[in-house]
Amino acid sequence: MNKIGISLVAMLFPVVVGAQTQSPTPSAVAQDGATISPSRPVPVGKAPGMTWRMLKEEGEDKSYVIIFHAGDEALSGLTDFAIEHKVKSAHFTAIGAAQSATLAWLDLSQKTYRKIAVGEQCEVLSLIGDIAVLDGKPATPVVHMHAVLGHSNGSTVGGHVFELNVNPTLEVFMTTDYYPLKKVPDEASGMKLIDPNK
Secondary structure, three states, X not given: OOHHHHHHHHHHHHHHHHHHHOOOOOOEEEEEEEEEOOOOOOOOOOXXXXXXXXXXXXXOEEEEEEEEEOOOEXXXXXXXXXXXXXXOOEEEEEEEEEEEEEEEEEEOOOOEEEEEEEOOOEEEEEEEEEEEEEOOOOOEEEEEEXXXXXXXXXXXXXEEEEEEEEEEEXXXXXXEOOOOOXXXXXXXXXXXXXEOOO
């Protein structure tokens, strides 16, 4: 090998070593054995900085912007919003950033969720969800949402959202619907699923 070839190898070798040791998903851990019950209650009152404004109203259909601030927990806040505004059917999207989150993957064989802990500042690249009510008296709104989060190195992690701790903001755009959607128990999965015919 000539001197130029040796120089090129010497220059490239540290880069290759660095690339091999870089962690693809910092602080996102699928914790084997750490499960979350699908029926775990949602704590309320954990989004004191949440603000909102109605953008449009056409009969029973309404559109809102809901803004979360640093320290707010989004699932709790959206649940509070749904209870206060008597939301029985809605869908929403959001973007923003979070300082930590608890996501999960549905393990159908065990009828439970496997926890994915995210313990660092991340971008909320995509958050989508819906609201329906549990069939019964009184009807209880249930917020169901999934998110894709982006790490500092550009890698992503996603899953069902059990907790999303906002920092500095999360911008949610929600549309409510006239027809109330209901969730009913599904024996095969152990989940409560929307039944549009209820």
